[in-house]
Amino acid sequence: MTSCGKIVDGHVTPEVENLFDQCVKVFLLKGYEACTLDEIAEAGxxxxxxxxxxxxxxEELTAAAMRWYYIKYSRHMRTEMAMHQDIYSAMEAVLFAFIEISCDQVNAQKGLFVRTFIDISYVDEFVKKSFQELQDDWEVQILEKFNQCKDELKDPSEIEVLAHYFLTVIEGLYELIKYGTPCELMYKVAIMSLDTLEVHMKHGQSKKKKGSKKKSK
Incomplete structure (x- = not known):
């Protein structure tokens, strides 16, 4: 048995991250309600x-693991979004960053880890509260970006609807991962979803620029 590591100021050691990874595997193998902390410790x-x-x-371990995955994988998406001043490029960057992260996780055999925590939140009130806080935080980030770019939209009153549309698109991409959809197809879905945003923009997006940041997989 080794040390389970430390958590300091929101940062975790490799040992703690391994513990979080292993707890997901225990949940999947034995069922969330049936497994114990001792079994998770042994697996880790x-x-x-x-x-x-x-x-x-x-429940505390599960909520902490979910927050860690959220911070780890949303950091890149937030950074990509912040780098772009126009809303089309920002949303394109968010979707492509999410797909890139997801494909990397699938290749690392961790494709369903985040999905597992989301599913657990439906049956555990403590975890559900933590997940709702994370969802609310991400919703605020998207809404703020749309508000920053409101002058680009034909009708700024549609900001809330458009923001929730993209939150729904990301949720849909989760489902595509769940069913083993090829990453290349997910990029095509993302590009098609951006067409909806373009319709609501004053000047649209040049055809040359559309999909320009997509990485080959």
């Missing part, structure tokens, strides 16, 4: 005493 290669230094319950 640390002692039950060590894991309880950080988490008094399975």
């Amino acid at each position: 290669g640390c002692t039950p005493e060590c894991i309880r230094e950080h988490f008094s319950t399975k």
Whole structure:
């Protein structure tokens, strides 16, 4: 048995990240409600005493793991969005960053990890509350970006609808990952969804620029 690592100021050691990875595998193999902290500790290669230094319950560990994955994978999406001043490029960057991260996770055999936490939030009130806080935070980020770019839209009153449309697109991409959809097809879905945004923009987006940031996979 090894140390289960530390969590300091929101940053985790490789040992803690491995523990989070292993807890997902235990959830998938044994079922969330049936597994115990001791089983998660064993899968993560640390002692039950060590894991309880950080988490008094399975629910606390699950919420912490979900927050960690959210911070880790949303950081890149937020950075990409912030780099672009116009709303079309910003949303294109968000969707493509999400697909890139997702494809990397699939290749690392972690494709359903985030999806697993979301599913757990439907049956556990403690985890659901944590997930709702993360969802609300991401919604605020998207809404703020649309508000920053409101002058680009034909009708700024549609900001809330458009923001929620893209939140729905990202949720749909989750489902595509779940069913093993090829990454190349997900890029095509993303580009098609951007056509909806273009319709609501004053000047649209040049055909030459559309899909220009897509990475070959």
